Amino acid sequence: MAWLISLEPAMDDDELADLSLGARTYVQYCTACHRSDRSGSPESGYPSLRNLDGRLDRDVVENVIENGRNMMPAFGSQLSEDEVEALVAFLYGEEEAAEGADRETGETQPGEIPKFLTKFPGIHDF
Template identity: 45%
Template sequence: MGERVYTLNCTACHGGDRSGNPASGFPSLVDIDSRRDKIQVEAVIRNGQGMMPAFDYISDEEVEALISYLFDEDVESYRDGIISVPEFKYNISGYNKFLDSDGYPAISPPWGTLNAIDLNTGEFLWKIPYGEYPELVEQGIPQTGSENYGGPVVTAGGLLFIAGTKDGKFRAYDKVDGTLLWETQLPSAAFATPSTYMADGRQYIVIAAGGTKLGADGGDSYIAFTLPD
């Protein structure tokens, strides 16, 4: 049962061999017993953590079987008379990326885009490459776009603020046509959605710069921006 529960719920991110994809935020579960105890693992399964959602629909029996499977322990077989285990004709090898020999996406750019969609018609109003690889920019290669995680916030004045890229940039665009109006370099990448707030009559934009995803350096900053006096 533990293997069945794992195959149905876990292989898409952690792989059939449990090796995961740490660069994309999906940790390896190999030898997990050397890093966490069963109580900790059960808490993550039931409540979620980071990019992993809570699997609160899994029964107690299935959770126990899954943990036993992850810890490579022998458990009572539930196959006889209790459940019917389907025959799996297909298997997934995990969350893999199609990359070239240099580690870049093996498709033509753009490798990431920022899009505006008319919610009344479903049509794209504009689409631009979003994100860059600094080493490619230094070689004179036009902006390619990049993998990104973290949504935007749009102000009442029509400014769209967004981070979410490994290059560590925080940018502001015109929401009407996608024109880049401003950008700054953060101390570390910010894979988060910014927030806006008012204090003493001034509007601020704040972003959490924690890094780590996609192999980016780690950080521990909250950074707020506002217009000068």
């Protein structure tokens, strides 16, 4: 399947190691469809994951990650409980993306992946 190939993060191990668990999990498993800035591609059916707080229930988010929904694949068998928990914390802006993330780019909002750490090209057409 084409999307499996695009799930490969375009970051090397050192760069990934700089990220928090939630951000790393996001980069590895989610950017292919939801983009590194989490804006997705709503016009193509890939929803934005920005500002989830107040918009989506945590239980719903966890459930979608673990069981999938429509075109969204299930990740329950690939991710540990810790990874899912960290991922949800990252999505809700409760976990910093990386220690010292602002060393090159200035400020980084919690929950954002610092640009210098991700060279992921972004959205793919499937």
